[in-house]
Amino acid sequence: MSIVEVNNITKTYNKGTVLATDSISFSVSEGELFGLIGPDGAGKTSIFRILTTLLLADSGTATVNGWDVVNDYSTIRNNIGYMPGKFSLYQDLSVEENLEFFATIFGTTIAENYHLIKDIYVQLEPFKDRRAGKLSGGMKQKLALCCALIHKPVVLFLDEPTTGVDPVSRKEFWNMLKRLKEQGITIIVSTPYMDEANLCDRIALMQNGKIMSIETPENIIKNYKKELWAVASPNMHSLLTDLREFELTESCYAFGDSLHLSFKEKNEDNRSKTLAFLGSRNHSSLEMNRINPGIEDCFISLMQQ
Amino acid sequence: MAEQVIKVERLTKRFGDFTAVDEISFEVNKGEIFGFLGANGAGKTTAMRMLCGLSIPTSGAASVVGFDVYEQTEDIKKNIGYMSQRFSLYEDLTVIENIKFYAGIYGLTKKQIKQKSEELIDRLGLHSETKKLVGALPLGWKQKLAFSVALVHEPKIIFLDEPTGGVDPVTRRQFWEMIYEVSAKGVTVFVTTHYMDEAEYCNRVSIMVDGRIEALDAPRKLKEKFNVSSMDDVFYLLARGAKKAAI
Numbered sequence: 001m002s003i004v005e006v007n008n009i010t011k012t013y014n015k016g017t018v019l020a021t022d023s024i025s026f027s028v029s030e031g032e033l034f035g036l037i038g039p040d041g042a043g044k045t046s047i048f049r050i051l052t053t054l055l056l057a058d059s060g061t062a063t064v065n066g067w068d069v070v071n072d073y074s075t076i077r078n079n080i081g082y083m084p085g086k087f088s089l090y091q092d093l094s095v096e097e098n099l100e101f102f103a104t105i106f107g108t109t110i111a112e113n114y115h116l117i118k119d120i121y122v123q124l125e126p127f128k129d130r131r132a133g134k135l136s137g138g139m140k141q142k143l144a145l146c147c148a149l150i151h152k153p154v155v156l157f158l159d160e161p162t163t164g165v166d167p168v169s170r171k172e173f174w175n176m177l178k179r180l181k182e183q184g185i186t187i188i189v190s191t192p193y194m195d196e197a198n199l200c201d202r203i204a205l206m207q208n209g210k211i212m213s214i215e216t217p218e219n220i221i222k223n224y225k226k227e228l229w230a231v232a233s234p235n236m237h238s239l240l241t242d243l244r245e246f247e248l249t250e251s252c253y254a255f256g257d258s259l260h261l262s263f264k265e266k267n268e269d270n271r272s273k274t275l276a277f278l279g280s281r282n283h284s285s286l287e288m289n290r291i292n293p294g295i296e297d298c299f300i301s302l303m304q305q
Numbered sequence: 306m307a308e309q310v311i312k313v314e315r316l317t318k319r320f321g322d323f324t325a326v327d328e329i330s331f332e333v334n335k336g337e338i339f340g341f342l343g344a345n346g347a348g349k350t351t352a353m354r355m356l357c358g359l360s361i362p363t364s365g366a367a368s369v370v371g372f373d374v375y376e377q378t379e380d381i382k383k384n385i386g387y388m389s390q391r392f393s394l395y396e397d398l399t400v401i402e403n404i405k406f407y408a409g410i411y412g413l414t415k416k417q418i419k420q421k422s423e424e425l426i427d428r429l430g431l432h433s434e435t436k437k438l439v440g441a442l443p444l445g446w447k448q449k450l451a452f453s454v455a456l457v458h459e460p461k462i463i464f465l466d467e468p469t470g471g472v473d474p475v476t477r478r479q480f481w482e483m484i485y486e487v488s489a490k491g492v493t494v495f496v497t498t499h500y501m502d503e504a505e506y507c508n509r510v511s512i513m514v515d516g517r518i519e520a521l522d523a524p525r526k527l528k529e530k531f532n533v534s535s536m537d538d539v540f541y542l543l544a545r546g547a548k549k550a551a552i
Contacts, residue, residue, distance in 0.1 A: 039473035166344040256502035
């Protein structure tokens with residue numbers, strides 16, 4: 001059963017001159033961890049703000065748990081959790097005061113739904129008298145998540161919760177999401193980090209207000225039809241320049257300690273021809289191996305279609 | 306031996322009884338791409354602020370392009386470039402106004418400003434956009450423009466604080482190609498990032514944990530040392546044990 005339905009939502013800004021989302025449709029099933037993946041300007045935040053009833057779409061319809069985002073806005077607001085990209089708690093209230101405030105506003109108590117936030121809140125408890133504004137980035141994020149959860153929302157909306165967060169804290173945050181999912185909460189989360197896409201049940205890859213693909217991460221990778229190679233040599237920068245000039249190359253991008261290379265056509269001798277070409281450009285100690293694509297390879301490939 | 310443009314010795318910064326940066330020492334060579342990594346709260350920003358002449362150290366010594374971080378902070382500011390994801394350009398000024406503004410701030414003459422603006426617009430292929438407000442440009446263009454503007458006064462070092470946050474995967478890579486280009490011209494690049502694949506693009510990286518530098522070497526050597534296959538794993542091994550990050 002789908003709990004969030006989005007049908008042909010279009011949103012423009014500045015009197016129609018900026019197209020934020022271009023007739024976007026998707027649905028999210030109950031209990032699903034659904035990711036909107038894309039860079040700044042892809043339209044992720046506009047979708048969040050429309051679904052959380054903070055913004056009106058130009059056209060199209062959307063429902064959350066069967067409630068219409070326009071007609072039933074107050075019901076939606078009472079029953080969802082929303083963590084905006086920008087830290088939006090009260091900086092001059094303490095950790096505990098913030099949590100109590102949000103529980104009270106939603107007509108509940110911390111005790112009633114403590115089981116939902118327990119894992120996260122125990123890490124905050126030593127600092128419960130500290131003002132929210134004085135917390136580190138990672139702690140602010142945990143508090144914001146607790147405040148968004150305290151009324152046991154039917155859907156949890158998390159807009160870029162891990163942007164600007166270091167890799168270790170990002171992993172921790174995703175572990176928290178996994179545990180929340182196990183408790184049956186539907187989560188819609190956005191992120192610009194492609195490596196986080198693998199942790200979602202399904203993802204929508206977004207760019208310039210459009211969804212390029214919407215699938216499970218496994219299927220997005222399966223749909224990548226080209227052969228992908230990892231190439232490395234001691235001089236990576238000139239390797240990149242040379243491979244871009246190579247006639248058989250379709251695309252070549254740096255990926256950490258190697259380059260990812262795809263060819264215009266599948267051929268048995270692609271590898272040997274590439275090595276011969278690179279040899280003629282004075283590259284030595286070359287490594288070249290077939291690899292499976294990641295979500296970021298798929299994203300780049302979709303961007304260029 | 307390579308010319309050293311940043312020299313840091315036992316540099317320390319305390320705020321009350323909290324030690325944000327704890328006796329860090331390192332050198333950065335001319336033309337090097339130096340990755341400055343660490344978890345949130347590890348002390349990166351504090352260290353970077355001292356190197357940029359924006360914060361006076363509690364103890365230790367450091368010089369940046371030959372200028373002392375205690376006595377010559379104004380000289381440091383004039384001779385470095387700085388760009389961050391958050392503060393870069395004025396959104397309500399046009400492309401050309403931003404270039405002229407920054408060039409003027411750094412004391413270029415009118416003639417130099419004219420020449421630099423033309424050069425920069427040529428290189429970025431922004432001819433048809435010069436009179437557009439920066440706020441109306443796609444993020445990728447803003448970042449490239451901000452990078453070029455931070456280099457308008459030809460600094461010997463450029464400090465980049467998470468320059469590629471939120472940028473699409475293709476633009477992120479184009480940005481690194483610009484970094485390689487300036488480094489090849491001898492400009493030193495001091496960069497922070499949360500993308501561990503970008504750590505691999507640096508000549509050397511340092512990883513800060515709880516105010517100290519816990520590792521500093523070429524990415525390949527760090528991976529060998531910790532016997533793991535990616536910088537992500539190196540980072541995870543080191544930063545996982547952090548104590549202060551929670552505070």
